Amino acid sequence: MSTFFNAETYSNRIYLNDWRESRGGTSDVVEPATGKVLARTAIGNSEDIREAIVEAKAQQPAWARLPFDQRARILRRAAELLLEHRDTFIEWNIRECGSIVPKAEAELHSTHEQLNMAAAMTMQPDGITLPSSMPGRRNTCRRVPLGVVGVITPWNFPLLLAMRSVAPAIAVGNSVVLKPDHQSAVTGGLLIARLFEEAGLPAGVLQVIPGGAEAGEALVTHPLTAMISFTGSTAVGRKIGRTCGELLKKSALELGGNNAFIVLDDADIDAAASHGAWGAYLHQGQICMQSGRHFVHHSVAEAYISKLAERAERLTVADPFLGTADIGPLINAQQLEKLDMAVTASINDGARLVTGGHSHGQFYRPTVLSNVSIDMPAFQQELFGPVAPVTTFHDEEELIEKVSASSYGLAAAIHSSSIGRALDLAERIPAGMIHINDQTVNNEFQVPFGGFGDSGNSGRFGGPANLEEFTQSQWVSLMNTPRTYPF
Template sequence: MSNMRNSHVWNACIYSNGWQAAAGGTAYVTEPATGERIGTIGIGSPEDIDQAALSATQAQQAWADMPFDQRAAIMRAAARLLKDRAEEINEWNIRECGSTRAKAEWELHAAYEQLQMAAAMPMQPDGALYPSAIPGRMNLCRHVPVGVVGVIAPWNFPLLLGMRSVAPALALGNAVILKPDPQSAVAGGLLLAKVFEDAGLPAGVLHVIPGGPATGDALVRHPKVGMISFTGSTGVGRSIGEICGRMLKKVALELGGNNAIVVLDDADVEAATSSGAWGAFLHQGQICMQTGRHLVHRSIAERYAARLAERARSLAVGNPFNEHVHLGPLINEKQRDRIHDIVQTSVKAGAAVLAGGRFTGLFYEPTVLAGVSPDMAAFQEEIFGPVAPVTVFDSDDEAVALVNSSDYGLAAAIHTQSISRGLALSSRIRAGMVHINDQTVNNEFHVPFGGMGASGNGGRFGGPANAHEFTQTQWVSVTDKPIRYPF
């Protein structure tokens, strides 16, 4: 991107009632593939969050009162601008976040779908009539905006996972404060703010304030922020849930996962290894739905592991900005070292490396581990890297027990030639999403998305789920004449 160092309206700024300097200072944007500094962002402080919350509160009511077709028109305009600016946004996603071009293109299209879905929401029924036992009374239950929604988005799919909350929250009449991760603040925040600004969103309705833990904590604790939508680690999610619980604040938590693909004895091994490779290695495995455990029936486990290793060795790793590769860099050294420690610890415990297990800089080779037992780190931990641990089972009951032995419950996959067998197993698996004859990394904008257990508090995003999540329910009863009571 030849103009990345040129002056941008967002350079060293946050977006809060226009583009302005941040009280928290600035930070460099560093390209993980090269270590090159490719931009400067503003870092929001708690004071910036406070000002944004006050501004958003003042702007929200007028936005909610705007006729629904006008709100929808702004959302559609934002969708068009997102497509028009695809080249710029995708290149930032590639260079800032280490995305491959295909991943960046898919993510932008998925964010576009989210905007189009959100544009249709304001025209949907926003309530229901209920009967009354009192003659002449009408009971109406309707959805009303929460007010100000705080969105804390991660670095791995920053555009989509920010838009997934921002778009429906805005469409339903809320104001939004988006805090993107500093590692993805341009692709996942500042370019998004410019899209909405140019689409005609009124001032004060959307604020984009990059920052770290102190910025996020200020957003979570602010009394004028009525809801938090958080996507990130389970540890941070637990803390946010505790704070919101004490404040009686609405909270949507989409957290980590240690997702399993279950390959039954009747599975098509070629198709199953294709799903296993895609689910394990897509975006360097840096996905909450990553296929982190490969549970394979003993009768085909050796064939599965060998073919998966062949697939891993055929994948190219390198700089996605100037090379045609399947895997780009990991986001930072801390993540790389954590992944490598899990691999090495598991090998010392008896696992065998069939492919990979090595890295150069932030480029980690796609790795296949065989002989992984349930007591090994590669089985127990969310790896969040391009590692596929293979564990053997002997029966359907054992496979279910292995899946459910994890505290996480985000996604799972089952490969079998018997749909009835797959459906029967899916009902026993504790996961928010189960995909039969597919892999674990799936997203459709109109289908409720979310996990169980340590993976979050339910299917909060997608289609009708959005209407319930980003609003509150209000009961209004009406009688033509006042009711007279005994006293």
């Protein structure tokens, strides 16, 4: 029996200074591949959240005053423990979230990088000196902690998307209340609580309360949370942004995407098909950066669709916990039904089903749709499933018009043998991240991450953006000798 994490010991508890029962009851942890109940997790309610915030607020000043090297040491120890217990994290990610093994391994590796980057943040410059028009005055502008940061995370990359906010927020002296999605409460919540508990983080600096809408609303509206970091749907993000605006509370909203994957007439079609398949089908397409709209020049469309379909048909759809799988299950039956309705409606509207388009259990075959027009559900919706809708274009003006028909602006990719041509095109695409001769699912811990339009509110995660995102600016001036004013 694991001493680090055993479901019977921890999974029916919340982490509020210590492990305790919640006031909101429990929820089943259901394996999406089989429907098997793996464990039961506690669900926090608004009262649990309020208590966690008050405790986090009380502990934050002492944590912020701790010397930087001591904060860094705890974060580095958490990174070490993550690797020591990698099998536990990976197995829960596979079984609870339907991740294939390579995805779970990559997520763990990226989370390890996030922790080490956060440890390094503690020793970075935290301010600047500025000139003054007043003789004898010295101006400094420094970054100071916000206080209590509320973090609300989704189920698709629960470990990484939690840690990219939790680790830097803690590093710069904040305390954190983390509310993971109840569908990934273990991978995205309880295992993180255990990680920092074992690393020696003082009690109260991190609280972990799995929960639903009630808990999320309590976290957003509480007057003691200084910031909300939310990753999830645009619809929910709008509500959170509206509430934070009314409360004059900082928010970082990383929302949905319907990302453009562009293949120009001079592209390497073999490479483009490989990238298109990866961007469309990785983690069953349940990624905000998924290549959700494939724009292909009409002269190479037939070749691209054929090669993409060949790749889709070779992929193995199976339970990733039982053996080799390229495609695992969708997270729940509701998501499967929503995806199937969008595909069926698009076919009824004139799209052509090239391959896939059917399911067994919660497994959906990798799908290619051609003849997709901009008014079809497969074009308009963020599908969050293993579907590659292909739309053709004749020239760059038509391409830009069709790409811009979506209000999302998270990521885009452009395939062309001419880098100059691709760069010129990139300047006209409204997306926060653009990758040339690559695919849309890219994330590097040291590079600011975020989108335009309905994909976010200009918040950024990663690299130098972290210091600004999880702190606030404070101007401190000093005079060696007080000056005399006119009155």
